[in-house]
Amino acid sequence: MSRKLLTGNGAAAWGARLAGIDYIPAFPITPQTEIIETLEHWIGGGQIPARLVTLESEHSMITAAGAAAATGVRVFSATSSQGLLYGMEMLYAVAGWRAPFVLVNVSRGLSAPITLEPDHNDVLAARDSGFLQLHCATCQEVLDSVLIAYRLGEDLRVRLPVIVNQDGFYLSFTREPVEIPDQQAIEAFLPPYDPENMQFRASAPVSQAVAVLGGGPYSYFRYETHLASLQALAVYDEVASEFEKASGRANPAIECYRTDDAEYLFVMMGAFATKARQAVNQLREAGWRIGLVRPRLFRPFPEEKLRRALAGKKGVIVIDQNISFGRGGVLHTELASAILGKSEKPPLLVSFIGGLGGRDISAEEFYEMARVTKEAVVDGKAPEPRLLYTETELREVRKLQGIACVERQALENEL
Amino acid sequence: MTETAFKHMRDLPSTHLLGTGTPACAGCGGLQAIHQIYDVLGKNTVFVNAAGCMTLLSVYPFTPFRGSWLYTAMASAPAGAQGIRDALDILIEQKRIDKNEDLQVVVLTGDGSAYGMGLSATSSAMERKLDFIYLCYDNEGYGNTGQQYSDATPHAAKTSTSTGPGGYPGFKKDLFSIWAAHKPAYVATVIGAESLDLARKIQKARDIEGPCMIISLSPCPTGWDFDPSLTAKVGKLAVRTGIWPLKEYENGNITHTRKPAKRLPVEAYLNLQGRFKHLFEPKRDEKMLADIQTQVDAYWAKVAS
Numbered sequence: 172m173s174r175k176l177l178t179g180n181g182a183a184a185w186g187a188r189l190a191g192i193d194y195i196p197a198f199p200i201t202p203q204t205e206i207i208e209t210l211e212h213w214i215g216g217g218q219i220p221a222r223l224v225t226l227e228s229e230h231s232m233i234t235a236a237g238a239a240a241a242t243g244v245r246v247f248s249a250t251s252s253q254g255l256l257y258g259m260e261m262l263y264a265v266a267g268w269r270a271p272f273v274l275v276n277v278s279r280g281l282s283a284p285i286t287l288e289p290d291h292n293d294v295l296a297a298r299d300s301g302f303l304q305l306h307c308a309t310c311q312e313v314l315d316s317v318l319i320a321y322r323l324g325e326d327l328r329v330r331l332p333v334i335v336n337q338d339g340f341y342l343s344f345t346r347e348p349v350e351i352p353d354q355q356a357i358e359a360f361l362p363p364y365d366p367e368n369m370q371f372r373a374s375a376p377v378s379q380a381v382a383v384l385g386g387g388p389y390s391y392f393r394y395e396t397h398l399a400s401l402q403a404l405a406v407y408d409e410v411a412s413e414f415e416k417a418s419g420r421a422n423p424a425i426e427c428y429r430t431d432d433a434e435y436l437f438v439m440m441g442a443f444a445t446k447a448r449q450a451v452n453q454l455r456e457a458g459w460r461i462g463l464v465r466p467r468l469f470r471p472f473p474e475e476k477l478r479r480a481l482a483g484k485k486g487v488i489v490i491d492q493n494i495s496f497g498r499g500g501v502l503h504t505e506l507a508s509a510i511l512g513k514s515e516k517p518p519l520l521v522s523f524i525g526g527l528g529g530r531d532i533s534a535e536e537f538y539e540m541a542r543v544t545k546e547a548v549v550d551g552k553a554p555e556p557r558l559l560y561t562e563t564e565l566r567e568v569r570k571l572q573g574i575a576c577v578e579r580q581a582l583e584n585e586l
Numbered sequence: 587m588t589e590t591a592f593k594h595m596r597d598l599p600s601t602h603l604l605g606t607g608t609p610a611c612a613g614c615g616g617l618q619a620i621h622q623i624y625d626v627l628g629k630n631t632v633f634v635n636a637a638g639c640m641t642l643l644s645v646y647p648f649t650p651f652r653g654s655w656l657y658t659a660m661a662s663a664p665a666g667a668q669g670i671r672d673a674l675d676i677l678i679e680q681k682r683i684d685k686n687e688d689l690q691v692v693v694l695t696g697d698g699s700a701y702g703m704g705l706s707a708t709s710s711a712m713e714r715k716l717d718f719i720y721l722c723y724d725n726e727g728y729g730n731t732g733q734q735y736s737d738a739t740p741h742a743a744k745t746s747t748s749t750g751p752g753g754y755p756g757f758k759k760d761l762f763s764i765w766a767a768h769k770p771a772y773v774a775t776v777i778g779a780e781s782l783d784l785a786r787k788i789q790k791a792r793d794i795e796g797p798c799m800i801i802s803l804s805p806c807p808t809g810w811d812f813d814p815s816l817t818a819k820v821g822k823l824a825v826r827t828g829i830w831p832l833k834e835y836e837n838g839n840i841t842h843t844r845k846p847a848k849r850l851p852v853e854a855y856l857n858l859q860g861r862f863k864h865l866f867e868p869k870r871d872e873k874m875l876a877d878i879q880t881q882v883d884a885y886w887a888k889v890a891s
Contacts, residue, residue, distance in 0.1 A: 194672055194676060196668075220680070222672060222675075222676060224668060224672060226665055226668070227710035228706065228707070230665075230707075231661075231664070231707045231710065234658050234659065234662035234665040235666065237669065238656060238658070238666040238670045238673070240669075241656065241669075241670075243677065244676050260661075261662065264658070371632045371656070371670055371689055373630045373686060373687045373689055374686070376629065376653045377654050378644045378649045378654065378655040379654075379657075380656055381646050381649065381655065382641055382642060382645045382646065383645065384646075388646055
């Protein structure tokens, strides 16, 4: 085992390297590019025997990834944002092929307006694709999750591709100390990919991904994919526990931080959850009984675990770093459906949206969200979802608009 | 130059490897070509299919193929071929599978994909020198959805989205030249009605390493509106009128493999098809017929010079 300062992108590349990947269909996009560059440098330097091919788009990249996995090699790929959306047709398709491979998504806000900084609308657009989803909060977790993802996706009870998500900039370009496990320890944890009957061979002709006629066979295969995804809940626990034995690091499906005696909970995903963690510590010092729940596994949705974590709590502060226009936060609706009619005394869920396009969520905002939620619990009624935004931010935007107006006026006067 | 095993019609394989009972339309010129192509390529193939008519060849749990098949999507079949080719190469290189397990990777797309949505993926596969065969069955329209015009539709043809008096106002895209501009290993036009020419070209494509690109004009009874019994006749006339030049590109040179000694007038081909009926009825559109003839004459004048 060695310890290095690695960016999230470096950690993703190390995860792929340790997994002994054979094949990397690639396409550059900020803030992901460093991952494929790192892997290419290792290939170019003869340090790993993998093959990297740059396709002309993410749509082709995902197609090549699925086709190679369906031929029986271990495949890795990475993308972000617009790239994930450009490949969206094929995300759904290759999940239907039941072709297991790992795709690291480096989250970045979606156009329009075009931006480089992160939120989770990209990865959540793939929510219903059939890909399993692991969401990371630290660079260490990125490395660990890539390794866990291969075991999970390749498991015969699952056989699905997996997205490992990390936040652009906050993880992708941030150096953190990361423990790199020994190759030997990982080889025991992650044996070579056994494609079983998923392969193209002269001696064993097979038709994959064929058309079906009618809703009967169609539903059969779609349900099968759903049930396989649900099986990944139990398989995840097994795999994470074996990974803990091999590495000493726990990666439970949901992270529960100071939740046991808590009356209030923050629930959020990704790197910004580390800010919530800090807020929990501060609020605890101020006398609050508050904790953090962070789903690491998002697909399949660890509903039962979340229900248990939320049981008996008074109020839950759900912070979505995404926005479903005309509805609100995705995690909020998912949590609400998890407890509705299934909890005896469900906690009050209060919805907040923040962190879009890399917008910071300040400590003061965490305190304010806790305060609003406490009041709502006293009233017994959840307020309308809040869109986090400060007067200062609004003033800054007004300034930009002011500059635009002044400049336009000046140009018009010249003409 | 590859020595051909196919000197006479009697040399052509009679294996009929492709199964029967597919849902293809009666008289499908695309299937006519695929039958013959499959017999030359053999069963150690994997067909990587893009959305189109032939997607319905393999419908769960049946397939007419003795070999393998992967359906991808409309735009990215060449990328699917890339993934399979690379994976097989890796497995063979690392001795994880025997060399005998190798497969010829064949992309199978219609003109909708080849001329349009899939062109970017195809261009890039040629650029990467992918070792594969690309087979486009070109029935000059989005046939599977009821023959809307595509980039492959010829001038003046009526389609379900060009129903006006003049038919389709555009001109058929010159995909052969676009492909050849990439300098791939091999490009050829074929047609199911000219079996010997087709077999020789497919044999070449099979034996040459690198991207081997085939366009098969595929007379389409349902889309072009002619009787299914006429598929072979329409195909032969496409060649004899000079509308569908049979040619190949190799090592920077274009060779016409069939130069009709005395070309028949284009109307011999056009008047068999309902999609060109408006050029003849209720009265002959002399100008349009002359325009189409002039274009074909100009093409062959250039070939001769």
